[in-house]
Amino acid sequence: MRDRKPQVPPWTLAVTAILSVQLGSALSVNLIDTVGPAGTAWLRLSMGAVILLVIGRPPLRSIRRRDVLPLLGLGLTTGVMTVGFLAAVEHIPLGTAVAIEFLGPLTVAALRSPHRTALAWPALALAGVVLLTEPWQGSFNLAGVAWAALAACGWGFYILLTQQLGDRFSGIGSLTITVPIAALAAAAVGIPQAAGHLTLEVLAAAAGLAVLLPVLPFALEMLALRRMTPTAFGTLMALEPAVGVLLGLLILHQQPSAVQVVGILLVVLAGAAAQHGGRRRRKEEPATPADLDFVG
Template identity: 40%
Template sequence: MSRHLGTTPAIALVVVGLVCQEVGASLAVLLFPQVGPLGMVMLRLVFSAILLLLIARPRLRGHSRDGWLAVVRFGIVLAVMNGLFYLALERLPLGVTVTIEVLGPLVLSIVASRRLSAWLWALLALAGVAALGGGGWDGLDPLGVVFALGAAASWAFYILASARVGREFPRLDGLALAMTVGALLALPFGILSAGSALLRPDLLALGAAVAVLSSMIPYALELIALRRLPAAAFAILMSLAPATAALAGWVLLGQELVWLEVLGIALVIAASIGAVRSASIAARKAAASAAVEARAADRVADIDEPFAGPLA
């Protein structure tokens, strides 16, 4: 019982982070007519970079060439991933876009697991994607689907790039520097897209709100939750992102989904949870096997030790 009480606040933090993220995405969609998707990307990345630089105050000296290259690659991935995501949001419902985007980390986890059972989850996810078309992909904007698939691939690269930067830089330093790189890359495209709208204080304030809701609050809450929750439980909760996105799209944007699209979202969520649980079980078995081998090696060493003197 005490364990459940200890994890409940952490679960609530993850859920609140997901809700904030999708509310931020909904707000971004409402701003598209004024600044365009690329203008929105620029506002989000610029304000996120400013906030992270103020919070982290990263050191610029003492980093290797490989470390800086990792930061630049991470920044490029951030800019591309956000750009493709917002371009997809311009053409597809929020719930559908996030569901397709989740395929990126899902496929990455399936490939990394190297287990036959993982491919069963891949087939389930594939069935979910097919259902997203509402019985026919002609109901979805083809270019929007391409953008969403690109965002999914970028999310997989984001996970890999984030891990590399996390090893090279302490705390939030790497993320702050990478976000700055991404903001600089997005700046010219955002200025061309938004134009004179960037001179309006109200739009700038809303852009800052999107950055806080979509990036800062979820990231902070996730960091706190990760200290209290097992990684597998956290990953399962994050798999619920398509559901929260669909709910936010319905409530805030009036984006209704047909029953086949709802089924597709449910199948992708089930595949994500299944893949996470499968990977977690495999990791526990590997750890247990390594522990058994280590104990066996210790016993062999204890048996051989009395003979070490005479044999030498």
């Protein structure tokens, strides 16, 4: 009888996906300095689209007329969300941007919950965001908060649209359609910023960032979700703001204050607690990363 190979615990796949997302965001800061936030978003999405088209085939024959507007909307939303988040990171610490963006999916989950008490979790997260941004301080950056809020709105619509398309496309099918659309949307503002700064080094950096987000996280999440419950997966995803703070400290040397640490803990607590009120899925209704992922 053959010895079974030890399996990697599924939670390590989910945590690695989180690290990949936040590492990609932290490392994007250097590229932002060269080609701007919109230029970085355009390059990262374009490279990601190329990689996805190489490893997957767009399900063009499966597209029906009623799918066209949601697919276009999802692509445009992804582009706006990516530009908004990277523009926020240009102005405010990474962990703060992630926490504000996190309000989008958290609010959607609360509004869709049958329990009105679920609205307490976005309120708790908002209190954490206030502690993170410290609006009473002279260093409060309104532009950064506004860009992060735009990304939060985009993330919320992203979830609604992916759930609408979830029954029609599986695997990376929808990504091979929507990520190229997102790249085209970002091109409108990204090309003017990046023009004159495109070198082989810049293109190579963009390709590496595209692997970190979205290609690698999506693959890891697919593997993790095959062996985890949606609630367990979603609870782990609530760690993203804390990971953003940690990588912001280690890579970008963004030192949070004691008040800001309390703020990020409130956001993480709200995100984890919100998962326990989530809808249970029937056995025949599989979960996908599009349903659950907190994409940044």
